[in-house]
Amino acid sequence: MDGWLYRPAPLLGAMAVVCFGAVGLALVSQYRFDMQPCPWCTLQRLIFLLIGLLALLGTLLRSNGIRRVLAAGGLLLALCGMASAIWQHFVAAASASCNLTLADRIMQDLRLYDLLPEVFAPMASCADAAVNLLGVPYAFWSLGLFTLCAVAHLQVIRVARI
Numbered sequence: 001m002d003g004w005l006y007r008p009a010p011l012l013g014a015m016a017v018v019c020f021g022a023v024g025l026a027l028v029s030q031y032r033f034d035m036q037p038c039p040w041c042t043l044q045r046l047i048f049l050l051i052g053l054l055a056l057l058g059t060l061l062r063s064n065g066i067r068r069v070l071a072a073g074g075l076l077l078a079l080c081g082m083a084s085a086i087w088q089h090f091v092a093a094a095s096a097s098c099n100l101t102l103a104d105r106i107m108q109d110l111r112l113y114d115l116l117p118e119v120f121a122p123m124a125s126c127a128d129a130a131v132n133l134l135g136v137p138y139a140f141w142s143l144g145l146f147t148l149c150a151v152a153h154l155q156v157i158r159v160a161r162i
Contacts, residue, residue: 019052036123039103040088071156081146089139092126
């Protein structure tokens with residue numbers, strides 16, 4: 001049991017890289033390939049960044065007790081991300097407008113549209129943002145990464161002994 005999957009710091013570090021990388025790839029797909037985000041897309045970017053931040057903190061801090069708490073927070077965020085990806089694909093994508101949806105209200109209330117519009121401003125409706133990447137709906141890619149994050153955080157909670 002010496003592999004990196006059984007040590008909290010490397011596992012959390014890998015999750016930070018995955019989460020920050022996911023947002024980086026979303027920005028590349030937006031600005032290079034003109035795949036414009038909807039409010040649900042930008043909410044998921046925020047969730048990935050928050051998970052990545054908690055994972056990075058868990059990597060840097062040496063206390064396994066703190067790592068478990070951060071991993072629990074990351075797990076809750078990953079579950080929220082999974083729910084938002086499922087909602088985006090099955091409900092929001094069938095709607096012509098995303099205005100005043102939960103995602104839109106959260107992002108407006110946090111003022112992220114104004115603070116960092118290059119990352120968080122929605123540029124498309126939910127129906128228009130329902131695109132495929134390599135034949136798989138973009139929301140399912142997000143769902144898969146959130147699921148991976150949830151499993152990794154469960155593993156950290158399991159192996160990080162206080």
